[in-house]
Amino acid sequence: MTAESAVVASPRYDDEIVKKFLLATFIWGVVGMLVGVILALQLAWWPANLGLPWTTFGRLRPLHTNAVIFAFTANGLFTGIYYSMQRLLKTRMFNDTLSNIHFWGWQSIIVAAAITLPLGMSQTHEYAELIWPIDLAIAVVWVLFAVNFFGTIAVRKVKHLYVAIWFYMSMVITITVLHVVNNLAMPATLTRSYPVFSGMTDALVQWWYGHNAVGFLLTTPMLGMMYYFLPKAADRPVYSYRLSIIHFWALVFLYIWAGPHHLLYSGLPDWAQTLGMIFSIVLLAPSWGGMLNGLLTLRGAWDRLRSDAVLKFFVVAITFYGMSTFEGPMMSIRAVNALSHYTDWTIGHVHSGALGWVGMSLFAVGYYLVPRLWKRPLHNEGWATAHFWLATIGIVLYVVAMWVSGITQGLMWRAIDDAGQLQYPNFVDTVIKLVPFYWIRLGGGLMYLTGILLMMLNIGLTIAGSSPNQAINPSPAPAK
Amino acid sequence: MSHPDNHSPQSPPPDSWHRRTLEHKSALFAVATTLAISVGGLVEIVPLFTVSAGPQAMAEVTPYTPLEQAGRDIYAREGCVQCHSQMVRPFRAETLRYGEWSRAGEYSFDRPFLLGSRRIGPDLHRLGGKYPDVWHYEHMKDPRSTSPGSIMPSYPWLLEDKIDAADVQASMTALSVFGHYTQAEIDAAPQAIAKQGEEIVGRLRQSKVENIEADHEIVALIAYLQRLGTDGKKALKNQVAQSEGAETTGSAQ
Numbered sequence: 001m002t003a004e005s006a007v008v009a010s011p012r013y014d015d016e017i018v019k020k021f022l023l024a025t026f027i028w029g030v031v032g033m034l035v036g037v038i039l040a041l042q043l044a045w046w047p048a049n050l051g052l053p054w055t056t057f058g059r060l061r062p063l064h065t066n067a068v069i070f071a072f073t074a075n076g077l078f079t080g081i082y083y084s085m086q087r088l089l090k091t092r093m094f095n096d097t098l099s100n101i102h103f104w105g106w107q108s109i110i111v112a113a114a115i116t117l118p119l120g121m122s123q124t125h126e127y128a129e130l131i132w133p134i135d136l137a138i139a140v141v142w143v144l145f146a147v148n149f150f151g152t153i154a155v156r157k158v159k160h161l162y163v164a165i166w167f168y169m170s171m172v173i174t175i176t177v178l179h180v181v182n183n184l185a186m187p188a189t190l191t192r193s194y195p196v197f198s199g200m201t202d203a204l205v206q207w208w209y210g211h212n213a214v215g216f217l218l219t220t221p222m223l224g225m226m227y228y229f230l231p232k233a234a235d236r237p238v239y240s241y242r243l244s245i246i247h248f249w250a251l252v253f254l255y256i257w258a259g260p261h262h263l264l265y266s267g268l269p270d271w272a273q274t275l276g277m278i279f280s281i282v283l284l285a286p287s288w289g290g291m292l293n294g295l296l297t298l299r300g301a302w303d304r305l306r307s308d309a310v311l312k313f314f315v316v317a318i319t320f321y322g323m324s325t326f327e328g329p330m331m332s333i334r335a336v337n338a339l340s341h342y343t344d345w346t347i348g349h350v351h352s353g354a355l356g357w358v359g360m361s362l363f364a365v366g367y368y369l370v371p372r373l374w375k376r377p378l379h380n381e382g383w384a385t386a387h388f389w390l391a392t393i394g395i396v397l398y399v400v401a402m403w404v405s406g407i408t409q410g411l412m413w414r415a416i417d418d419a420g421q422l423q424y425p426n427f428v429d430t431v432i433k434l435v436p437f438y439w440i441r442l443g444g445g446l447m448y449l450t451g452i453l454l455m456m457l458n459i460g461l462t463i464a465g466s467s468p469n470q471a472i473n474p475s476p477a478p479a480k
Numbered sequence: 481m482s483h484p485d486n487h488s489p490q491s492p493p494p495d496s497w498h499r500r501t502l503e504h505k506s507a508l509f510a511v512a513t514t515l516a517i518s519v520g521g522l523v524e525i526v527p528l529f530t531v532s533a534g535p536q537a538m539a540e541v542t543p544y545t546p547l548e549q550a551g552r553d554i555y556a557r558e559g560c561v562q563c564h565s566q567m568v569r570p571f572r573a574e575t576l577r578y579g580e581w582s583r584a585g586e587y588s589f590d591r592p593f594l595l596g597s598r599r600i601g602p603d604l605h606r607l608g609g610k611y612p613d614v615w616h617y618e619h620m621k622d623p624r625s626t627s628p629g630s631i632m633p634s635y636p637w638l639l640e641d642k643i644d645a646a647d648v649q650a651s652m653t654a655l656s657v658f659g660h661y662t663q664a665e666i667d668a669a670p671q672a673i674a675k676q677g678e679e680i681v682g683r684l685r686q687s688k689v690e691n692i693e694a695d696h697e698i699v700a701l702i703a704y705l706q707r708l709g710t711d712g713k714k715a716l717k718n719q720v721a722q723s724e725g726a727e728t729t730g731s732a733q
Contacts, residue, residue, distance in 0.1 A: 042631075042633075043600065043631060046630075046631045046632065046633060049633035049634075051633075051634060051636065053558075053637050056558065056559070056633045056635075057559070057562065057563065057600075057633060058558045058559025058560055058561075058562045058563065058633075059557075059558065059559050061559060061562045062559065062562070120557035120558060120559070121557075122556060122557065122559065123556075123592060124556045124559075124561050124592050124594060125592060126597060150506070150510070153506045154506070156506075159504055160499055160503040160504055161502075161503045161504075161506060161509060166509065166513075169509065169510060169513055170513050170517065173510060173513055173514050173517065174513075174517045177514075177517070177518075177521075186654045186655075186657050186658070187654060188650045188651045188653065188654035188655075189647070189650050189651075192553065192650075192651065192654075193654065194591040194592070194651070194654050194655055194658070195591055195592050196658070197591075198587065198588060198589060198590055198591045198593070198658065199535060199584065199586075199587030199588050199589075199590045199591075199593055200528070200535045200584045200587055200593070201525075201528045201529070201534070201535070202590070202591065202592055202593040203587075203593040203595050204524065204525055204528060205525060206592075206593070208521050208524070208525060212517075216517075241496075245498050249516060252513060252516045252517055253516040253517070253519065253520070254520075255517075255520075256517050256518075256519070256520030256521050257520035257523075257524065258520075259521075259524070260524060262597065263595075265569040265570060265571075266567050266569075266582070266584075266595065267535060267567075267582060267583050267584025267585070267586070267587065268584065269527075269528075269533055269584075271533075272524050272527075272528075275523070275524060276524070279520070338569070338571065341569075342565055342596075342597070342598055342599040343598075343599070344598075346597065346598065347598070413573060413574075413577070414571065414573040415573075416572070416573060416576075421576070422573065422576050422577055425577065427577070427601070427602040427627075428627050428628070428629045428630050429629075431600070431601075431629065431630070431631055432629045435631070
């Protein structure tokens with residue numbers, strides 16, 4: 001018995017599944033970002049479409065968005081959830097087989113997506129492009145994950161649910177509802193189907209889905225991870241328990257209403273557009289509640305930012321969360337949306353969320369977990385700091401280029417001359433003007449991609465490294 | 481040293497209502513969360529299924545022909561929606577550039593909707609009838625031949641690949657569930673496709689394009705693009721005519 005427990009370091013927790021999800025996160029992250037860089041090049045220099053059906057912008061863009069959302073981000077969430085919920089509930093995952101079906105099922109879905117999207121098999125709903133057989137597979141794997149998730153909660157050894165778990169739970173429930181409703185469709189062939197809703201109703205259902213995929217995949221579970229990993233990394237308790245209660249309930253209630261801000265000035269009834277706008281603006285409050293609870297958790301630990309790469313990534317991530325959750329409500333105001341909609345401003349906004357908040361958070365979690373999971377120090381701390389600067393400068397270049405290009409194009413579209421005619425009647429004139437900014441965006445994206453490649457190398461060399469370091473004190477047996 | 485594994489958020493009130501009622505009872509927490517996330521969607525989406533709050537139907541808006549539906553499937557396959565919107569907003573600058581702003585009733589048979597979210601290229605909702613067929617042929621073959629400076633990819637394979645009438649019938653069968661087509665229309669689809677395709681091929685021939693046949697993908701795509709927004713324009717014209725008619729009657733009395 002003694003020998004056995006010496007061999008099995010921590011039988012209580014299943015960390016093998018966490019390792020798998022972590023590696024999948026960053027491998028798919030590289031793929032998703034590489035496709036993003038290719039798309040950026042295609043917009044700056046059209047011959048990069050290569051003249052092949054499978055490599056044109058229209059087919060590759062869904063591959064980029066799906067890879068970043070469902071491969072990079074979702075695997076990152078599963079990494080953080082499997083690691084933290086076992087520790088927060090002081091129990092192993094409910095069922096290891098379910099954990100593994102979840103892992104391999106999810107990776108198979110991603111591979112299927114990577115094959116079908118370049119082939120042009122698409123439902124066209126943004127971020128719900130995958131064809132119906134893959135949608136069914138997603139539903140099955142997601143439900144198995146939900147069983148494992150709630151099963152683990154049921155067998156927990158801690159009576160109360162920590163705030164991180166609330167946020168995870170809101171994801172598990174909401175994504176189920178959104179995915180099922182938005183993908184209700186009538187199959188025509190194995191690879192093609194038509195949605196049950198048509199026209200503006202289809203549009204509203206899709207943006208109810210689309211906006212809340214951002215809300216409940218890219219936001220709430222990321223906040224849950226912030227609530228676990230930030231206090232751990234900073235070794236400080238969360239700033240305010242009351243604030244976490246208020247902003248959690250406000251966020252999950254309000255988020256759902258904001259979808260119609262994607263359809264301002266459309267044929268959607270005015271009352272629905274107005275509801276979408278008002279709730280988007282109100283959403284600023286709980287969003288900043290989360291930001292403040294994160295940043296104030298660092299009080300008294302700010303000096304450690306100088307040396308600790310994990311905290312550096314977290315602080316920039318939370319700052320970008322605050323920035324983009326301010327920008328989003330502003331863009332939902334009709335008068336602002338009239339200018340920003342259909343332009344690169346939206347693309348910039350999405351990327352300050354995706355690269356800034358989601359990406360930087362996942363890098364923080366990655367650098368936090370690798371030494372603890374593989375029980376050895378990070379191969380090179382300096383590289384982690386270099387990654388941080390590459391990513392941060394890359395985002396700034398990206399976002400600023402998109403602001404300038406978005407506002408430029410928006411103003412050119414609406415410019416009217418003294419005779420009351422369009423100043424730029426030829427649409428392509430408003431496109432040519434943007435090409436320099438597309439090159440700058442490509443530069444920013446390349447920096448961000450270089451950063452994650454450096455991280456992969458760092459992780460690989462850490463895993464390959466031979467000397468387990470006892471000083472790290474990985475995953476200590478939780479004390480009662 | 482506090483142990484974050486072990487620590488709760490700072491100073492949780494020991495008798496916190498939230499902790500006792502929700503955090504200790506996971507099932508109740510899940511139910512409360514489900515309720516919280518349901519309200520907004522129900523309030524906003526359900527009314528659209530009622531006649532008064534839903535999109536106002538337009539009699540002139542009818543389903544796509546089999547060839548146009550095949551073209552629409554190609555539009556979806558190539559991801560045209562990634563760069564082109566189909567929603568003209570009610571602004572002067574937009575109606576000057578594109579034409580009439582888009583009404584909800586125009587999209588009744590749009591499954592899926594293709595409003596788009598980004599204009600890397602121009603809006604296409606009023607594209608129908610704007611250019612001759614041969615313009616679309618040249619534009620898809622090499623966008624820079626018609627629009628110098630365009631960053632759009634070329635689509636040479638649309639000039640070589642062919643549509644399959646049986647495949648179009650499969651789409652129509654699925655869409656017939658929603659009332660887009662009758663069984664008779666589905667049965668007659670091959671003839672309808674050939675007829676409309678030959679009309680387009682004839683117009684292309686007049687413009688010295690000789691290498692295209694009625695079942696080439698480009699023909700289906702042209703059919704779809706030439707249909708875009710035309711039903712709506714017809715409906716709006718009829719509305720104007722009716723209101724003018726009403727005014728004339730009124731003044732005659």
